[in-house]
Amino acid sequence: MELTSLKDAFIGLDLGGTFLKYALGTADGTIFYKNKIPSNAKKGGAAIFSAMFAAVADLLKQAESSNLKVKAIGCGSPGAVDFDRGKIIGNTPNLRDWADADIRGRLSSRFHLPVWADNDANLMALAECRYGAAKGYRYVIALTLGTGIGGGIFIGDELYRGARFAGSEIGHMSIKYDGIPCNCGGIGCIEAYASAPAMVKSYIEKLSRSDLPIPKTVNTELVFAQAQQGQMEAISVIDETCHYLGAAIGNVVNIFNPEIIVIGGGVADAGDQFIAQIWQQTQKYAMAAALRGVKLVRAQLGNNAGMIGAIALAADYYKLSAAKQQE
Numbered sequence: 160m161e162l163t164s165l166k167d168a169f170i171g172l173d174l175g176g177t178f179l180k181y182a183l184g185t186a187d188g189t190i191f192y193k194n195k196i197p198s199n200a201k202k203g204g205a206a207i208f209s210a211m212f213a214a215v216a217d218l219l220k221q222a223e224s225s226n227l228k229v230k231a232i233g234c235g236s237p238g239a240v241d242f243d244r245g246k247i248i249g250n251t252p253n254l255r256d257w258a259d260a261d262i263r264g265r266l267s268s269r270f271h272l273p274v275w276a277d278n279d280a281n282l283m284a285l286a287e288c289r290y291g292a293a294k295g296y297r298y299v300i301a302l303t304l305g306t307g308i309g310g311g312i313f314i315g316d317e318l319y320r321g322a323r324f325a326g327s328e329i330g331h332m333s334i335k336y337d338g339i340p341c342n343c344g345g346i347g348c349i350e351a352y353a354s355a356p357a358m359v360k361s362y363i364e365k366l367s368r369s370d371l372p373i374p375k376t377v378n379t380e381l382v383f384a385q386a387q388q389g390q391m392e393a394i395s396v397i398d399e400t401c402h403y404l405g406a407a408i409g410n411v412v413n414i415f416n417p418e419i420i421v422i423g424g425g426v427a428d429a430g431d432q433f434i435a436q437i438w439q440q441t442q443k444y445a446m447a448a449a450l451r452g453v454k455l456v457r458a459q460l461g462n463n464a465g466m467i468g469a470i471a472l473a474a475d476y477y478k479l480s481a482a483k484q485q486e
């Protein structure tokens with residue numbers, strides 16, 4: 160079997176609660192084509208697989224017209240993913256009927272290509288380590304702030320998945336032992352306090368206690384915009400969010416003593432002031448020795464990180480398996 164050459168390409172799928180993002184790229188991180196379609200998350204497993212099949216078919220057609228040969232598929236999904244088998248473990252709250260979905264089995268039998276699947280936050284972390292904000296670092300914590308809070312952990316260049324592939328769920332670290340219940344079944348998780356929906360909920364509660372009207376559409380962009388204008392309710396939501404995140408990240412720093420922490424996801428787009436405020440809080444919770452030299456930075460690859468990470472995963476493991484077969 161030949162090893163990867165320039166013409167070899169890889170497919171990256173990034174499954175989310177709203178969109179399935181997909182791209183065609185090479186092992187060096189170049190993206191040739193990308194697109195997104197509804198992920199059908201609320202319609203259930205069969206519809207989600209239909210979206211995936213359509214995405215891969217589109218990419219194979221694109222590859223053919225660009226003289227690229229697709230060698231493997233990488234796929235990121237929310238939830239715990241059995242990396243050895245390419246299958247979801249148990250339920251995922253935002254995807255209906257996605258329990259135990261056999262991503263590798265379904266995609267490889269249809270397209271006759273090798274398939275690797277991993278947790279979406281792990282792939283965002285992989286992309287940022289390889290091509291983005293954490294390039295060149297070996298001890299990395301990545302957090303995605305959005306509808307949920309995802310985590311990815313690199314220890315000495317290696318993605319840490321846990322003994323049964325369910326680790327690195329930083330979003331489900333409890334920061335209040337008697338706090339509010341979380342979607343995961345836990346209590347007081349950072350996701351229940353500092354995710355985008357949690358910020359929105361807290362903002363609406365604060366508005367309803369004030370004389371201010373509650374706008375029809377409230378999202379985190381609005382909260383940040385109002386804070387910029389000096390509105391106390393919005394400022395206090397952001398202060399609290401940074402405080403929660405700082406406490407969680409401080410714990411993570413104490414446990415992992417990373418070199419760098421990368422914050423991505425939609426909420427991180429709020430800007431550098433937000434990141435600086437999280438860092439200020441983090442310093443209150445982390446021990447001096449663990450905190451020394453640590454950097455807290457914004458992710459660089461934005462919305463593309465999941466797809467780029469999925470392509471990198473497919474390229475890495477394709478090369479590994481090709482090398483193994485040559486031995």
Ligand SMILES: [Zn+2]
Pocket residue numbers: 330331332341342343344345346348350351
């Ligand atoms: Zn939780």
